[in-house]
Each structure stands twice: as C-alpha cells, then as structure tokens.
Amino acid sequence: MVTPYNLDQAIRKVPDFPKPGILFYDITGILQNPTAFNYCIDAMVEQYKDKKIDAVAAVEARGFLFSAPFAARMQIPQVLVRKAGKLPGETKEKRFALEYGEDVIQIHTSDVKPDTNVLLIDDLIATGGTLKAAAELISEIGGRVEDIFCVIGLPFLNYAEQLSDYRITTLINYDAE
Amino acid sequence: MVTPYNLDQAIRKVPDFPKPGILFYDITGILQNPTAFNYCIDAMVEQYKDKKIDAVAAVEARGFLFSAPFAARMQIPQVLVRKAGKLPGETKEKRFALEYGEDVIQIHTSDVKPDTNVLLIDDLIATGGTLKAAAELISEIGGRVEDIFCVIGLPFLNYAEQLSDYRITTLINYDAE
Numbered sequence: 001m002v003t004p005y006n007l008d009q010a011i012r013k014v015p016d017f018p019k020p021g022i023l024f025y026d027i028t029g030i031l032q033n034p035t036a037f038n039y040c041i042d043a044m045v046e047q048y049k050d051k052k053i054d055a056v057a058a059v060e061a062r063g064f065l066f067s068a069p070f071a072a073r074m075q076i077p078q079v080l081v082r083k084a085g086k087l088p089g090e091t092k093e094k095r096f097a098l099e100y101g102e103d104v105i106q107i108h109t110s111d112v113k114p115d116t117n118v119l120l121i122d123d124l125i126a127t128g129g130t131l132k133a134a135a136e137l138i139s140e141i142g143g144r145v146e147d148i149f150c151v152i153g154l155p156f157l158n159y160a161e162q163l164s165d166y167r168i169t170t171l172i173n174y175d176a177e
Numbered sequence: 178m179v180t181p182y183n184l185d186q187a188i189r190k191v192p193d194f195p196k197p198g199i200l201f202y203d204i205t206g207i208l209q210n211p212t213a214f215n216y217c218i219d220a221m222v223e224q225y226k227d228k229k230i231d232a233v234a235a236v237e238a239r240g241f242l243f244s245a246p247f248a249a250r251m252q253i254p255q256v257l258v259r260k261a262g263k264l265p266g267e268t269k270e271k272r273f274a275l276e277y278g279e280d281v282i283q284i285h286t287s288d289v290k291p292d293t294n295v296l297l298i299d300d301l302i303a304t305g306g307t308l309k310a311a312a313e314l315i316s317e318i319g320g321r322v323e324d325i326f327c328v329i330g331l332p333f334l335n336y337a338e339q340l341s342d343y344r345i346t347t348l349i350n351y352d353a354e
Contacts, residue, residue: 014265024265031255032288034248041249061238061259068242069249071211072218078208078242086238088191088201111209 002042007172010036011152023177025152027062027123040151041069043171048074053146054116057081057107057138059130062123066151070121079111079118081134092141096133105130107137114142125150125170128159135166179219184349187213188329200354202329204239204300217328218246220348225251230323231293234258234284234315236307239300243328247298256288256295258311269318273310282307284314291319302327302345305336312343 010033012026030036044066057079058067064080071078084093084104091106112118118138122131125148135145145166153159153170160168187210189203207213221243234256235244241257248255261270261281268283289295295315299308302325312322322343330336330347337345 012266017265018262026265028257028264028266028285028288031248031257034252034254037255038249038252061241061263064238064241065245065255069246071208072215072246072249075211075215077211078214080205080208082238085195087205088194088203089189089205108205111205 005039044070059122067121094133094137112141112143117146118143124152126154126157128162182216221247236299244298271310271314289318289320294323295320301329303331303334305339
C-alpha cells in the first residue's frame with residue numbers, strides 16, 4: 001500500500017519558463033521533499049511490481065531521477081535515452097521534430113535486449129515528442145514498450161494522440177491555465 | 178554489511194571516447210547490471226548512514242543516477258547541479274575552465290539550506306573541475322560540502338590536488354593506461 005500524498009503541493013509552478021507564456025511544472029520541489037519523492041517511487045513500484053517489466057529506459061536528464069531509484073527497488077537493468085554524443089558505445093539514434101527545429105536521441109543498442117518488456121520513464125509528458133521518438137527507438141532495437149510512466153502529465157498538450165499506441169501512466173495531471 | 182562486488186567487471190572501458198587517446202570509463206555497464214548498481218547504492222548508504230548528511234547535490238546528468246536512489250534510501254533532499262538554462266527558479270551560477278573553453282553550472286539558491294551538510298555526488302572524478310565549481314557554489318549559497326562521492330576515481334588526473342579542501346570517497350580507482 002502506498003500512503004497517499006498530495007503531490008501538487010511539492011511541484012513548483014514557474015511562469016514564463018523557458019519562454020514567455022509557458023507555465024513550467026518543476027519537479028525540483030519534489031526532490032527537495034523526501035516524503036514527496038519517496039511517494040513517487042513507492043507509487044511506481046506499486047503500479048508495476050506485478051507486471052512483467054524487464055528493464056527501464058529513461059529520458060535524460062530528469063527522467064534519470066525517477067528511473068534510477070525505481071530500478072534499484074525492482075532490481076532491473078536501466079537503459080539511458082540520451083542526447084547525441086553522450087553515449088560512448090554503439091548507438092542507434094532517432095531524429096525528431098521540436099516546435100522549432102529538431103533534436104536527436106540515442107540509445108546503446110546492446111542495452112535493449114530483444115524481446116524484453118521495457119518501461120519508458122520521464123518526469124513530465126507534454127506533447128510526447130521525445131517519448132514517442134524514444135519508444136520507436138526501443139522498438140527498432142527489439143524491445144517492447146510495455147508502458148510509459150511520467151510523474152506529471154499535461155494532457156491539454158495532446159500527448160495521448162501522438163502516443164496512441166502506448167499505455168501512459170502519470171501520478172498527477174494539470175489542465176491548461 | 179555490504180556484499181562485496183567486483184565493480185570493475187561492470188564498468189565498460191571505451192577507447193578513444195569522446196576523442197582519440199581518451200579511455201572512457203562508462204557506468205552504463207553498471208546500470209545494466211542490477212547487482213552492480215545495488216552494490217553501489219548499498220555501499221553509499223553504508224558509507225554515510227552514520228554521518229550527518231542533510232542533503233545530496235548531484236552533477237547533471239550521470240550523477241543523478243546515483244544520487245536519486247541514495248536520497249530515496251536516506252530520505253534526504255536532493256539538489257541539482259545543472260548546466261545553464263535548465264533550472265527554472267532563481268539560481269546562482271559558477272563559470273569554470275575546461276581543457277578547451279569554459280562551462281557554467283547553476284544551482285537553485287533556495288534548494289541549498291544555510292548551515293546544512295551536503296554530500297556532493299557524481300559518477301566519475303577525473304580533473305575535478307566541475308566538482309570543484311559545484312562545491313564552491315554550494316559553499317557560496319551557505320551549505321557545507323561534507324564529502325564528495327564518486328563511483329569511479331581517476332587519481333592520475335590529479336583531482337586530489339584541485340580538491341584538497343574536501344574529503345573524496347570513490348568505490349573504484351583506475352590508474353593511467
């Protein structure tokens with residue numbers, strides 16, 4: 001059983017970051033609060049402990065903060081989804097569109113084992129562009145994305161549409177301001 | 178008690194990364210191996226459980242992988258040391274020299290509480306430039322750097338000289354090739 005916790009009180013809302021008009025939901029407030037942080041990890045374990053999850057994949061850098069404690073508790077391997085040029089081994093990469101321009105993510109090909117169930121993790125899901133690219137990359141290497149987990153969801157930015165092929169679990173959702 | 182583990186076998190050595198002549202010690206091998214990863218976290222808890230550590234500060238991005246599970250176990254707050262432009266709140270920053278050029282790190286000023294003992298964490302320590310800048314930044318905001326912890330140490334790159342004001346703990350050290 002997970003002790004209920006009102007996560008909203010631990011999430012900082014920062015207006016106009018990273019640019020005017022954007023309200024940024026900042027998980028560093030969760031990190032500052034051990035009760036809030038352990039609630040997140042406990043809730044993740046509770047959600048997935050009876051499912052067949054063989055590995056976690058986490059999106060750089062804030063995703064690491066939630067995937068690593070979860071992986072330690074579940075005793076499963078971790079796969080890093082990183083920006084180009086950060087991973088030293090043989091990688092497979094995916095280019096994807098951002099609002100302005102594009103970005104590239106990479107995964108060590110040897111880190112995703114064929115025919116394994118992977119839980120894909122990030123701190124927050126908005127449009128879902130990065131997570132979609134990561135999920136496709138995991139599939140291309142041979143893994144199965146069993147679920148996508150994010151602490152915070154912003155459903156008004158329509159991630160559900162872009163990620164309609166995947167199950168998505170969040171701990172707290174926010175509506176448009 | 179921590180079950181001993183030969184961490185060397187889990188660390189990938191990648192020659193010529195990020196540039197020719199550099200042997201890169203890659204912790205993604207540890208992440209792939211739950212026994213190795215949990216050994217690291219257990220060893221950190223064993224090392225610090227009886228010391229007065231009020232918070233951890235971790236260097237982006239690989240430092241997060243070790244600080245987050247440790248903070249969850251110790252139930253203490255986490256402070257992020259990030260590259261410029263990543264933290265949404267009020268930050269203090271420090272500019273420091275790299276081999277070529279310079280870099281800037283930032284910390285949320287409100288996240289380091291005055292008169293607290295902070296454990297500074299990264300995955301690997303080489304010249305110690307980034308960790309020295311992070312330690313100075315924590316001191317300037319009002320915290321005390323109680324210890325610096327890294328999984329891997331490369332003492333031949335002389336971090337001990339640059340960080341002579343601090344205690345440094347590592348789990349494994351490598352000599353020059």
